[in-house]
Amino acid sequence: MIVxxxxxxxxxxxxxxxxxxxxYWEELDRVxxxxxxxxxxxxxxxxxxxxxxxPLARTFYVNEWLSRRGYLQVKEEVExxxxxxxxxxGERLYGFLGERRLLHPITEFLKKVMGLERLQRYAYEYxxxxxxxxxxxxxRTKAFSCVHSPHFGHIYLNVKGKMGxxxxxxxxxxxxxxxxxxxxxxxxxxxxxxxxxVEAYAAEDAYxxxxxxxxxxxxxxxxxxxxxxxxxxxxxxxxxxxASLTNWTGTHIKHGVFIARxxxxxxxxxxxxxxxxxxxxxxxxxxxxxxxxxxDGRALEGIFTEDAVVEEREALTAFSKRAPEIDLDEExxxxxxxxxxxxxxxx
Numbered sequence: 001m002i003v004x005x006x007x008x009x010x011x012x013x014x015x016x017x018x019x020x021x022x023x024y025w026e027e028l029d030r031v032x033x034x035x036x037x038x039x040x041x042x043x044x045x046x047x048x049x050x051x052x053x054x055p056l057a058r059t060f061y062v063n064e065w066l067s068r069r070g071y072l073q074v075k076e077e078v079e080x081x082x083x084x085x086x087x088x089x090g091e092r093l094y095g096f097l098g099e100r101r102l103l104h105p106i107t108e109f110l111k112k113v114m115g116l117e118r119l120q121r122y123a124y125e126y127x128x129x130x131x132x133x134x135x136x137x138x139x140r141t142k143a144f145s146c147v148h149s150p151h152f153g154h155i156y157l158n159v160k161g162k163m164g165x166x167x168x169x170x171x172x173x174x175x176x177x178x179x180x181x182x183x184x185x186x187x188x189x190x191x192x193x194x195x196x197x198v199e200a201y202a203a204e205d206a207y208x209x210x211x212x213x214x215x216x217x218x219x220x221x222x223x224x225x226x227x228x229x230x231x232x233x234x235x236x237x238x239x240x241x242x243a244s245l246t247n248w249t250g251t252h253i254k255h256g257v258f259i260a261r262x263x264x265x266x267x268x269x270x271x272x273x274x275x276x277x278x279x280x281x282x283x284x285x286x287x288x289x290x291x292x293x294x295x296d297g298r299a300l301e302g303i304f305t306e307d308a309v310v311e312e313r314e315a316l317t318a319f320s321k322r323a324p325e326i327d328l329d330e331e332x333x334x335x336x337x338x339x340x341x342x343x344x345x346x347x
Contacts, residue, residue: 014249047257047260048258054250058240062229072143074136075135141167143155143157148231151252153222196222256276258274264308288310
């Protein structure tokens, strides 16, 4: 598997430079062509994106909206802590370094000195604390949003017994959630003079599995992702044209790319209603391995020709009697553990 991240980085900042974007994709197409020539026509290849791209039209300030609706209460007086002042300076420095093309080398240096995990944790803690902790009256707040991905929105209910200063009782939780989802569906941007396409879901409708209780109570996406969501508290406005903290002109949208080529794959066939969760079952189908019962998604059977024949195989798992035993010495174990720790799988 090969991952190209440059398409994401480039389209975020140069979306309006169509000639640059088009020339990039032409070059990437040539690169992929050179890679494929090493494998020949007998190899099945898939090109998959985890999202699409489109213009970034506006930013929605969800906590300001919750505040105006009475769900979030802001303290009348907010004391600017040293952390906040330092953060404001950091934001200005971020822009200054970016304009002079110094941001990347300095970031790389900090990653080597501090480690990526620690650097990310400090940045996340600053954003979360600065935007929420000292500005919200938690004892009187029923719902709030915090820092996650800006490409879609999250709302947590301040449930009693679950949150530190929770005030929402269990018996009123569902009614409150339905009310917020209903109000989100009528969201409009006064500056644009039009309504917005809002898809809002309860956590149980968007996720499954044993950890649903850790998810936000409500997740939502506006205009298929073309409107980003910012969790800043006290912004004083509901919408802003373009991005909030960056100079991005392009952003993630829901519909991405899926291309398949190889033996037994139909030519010229258009896949309809495929999702990213369908990729893993489809790859297993290529190897003749039935997907596990607990795997999400479905095999995209429509992409295969009628005469496509795949020999069925038994999946070998860590619990299979046929799984090969691997004898590792202590040095190999230490190397594997260190790699998993760097990737964040173990702490």
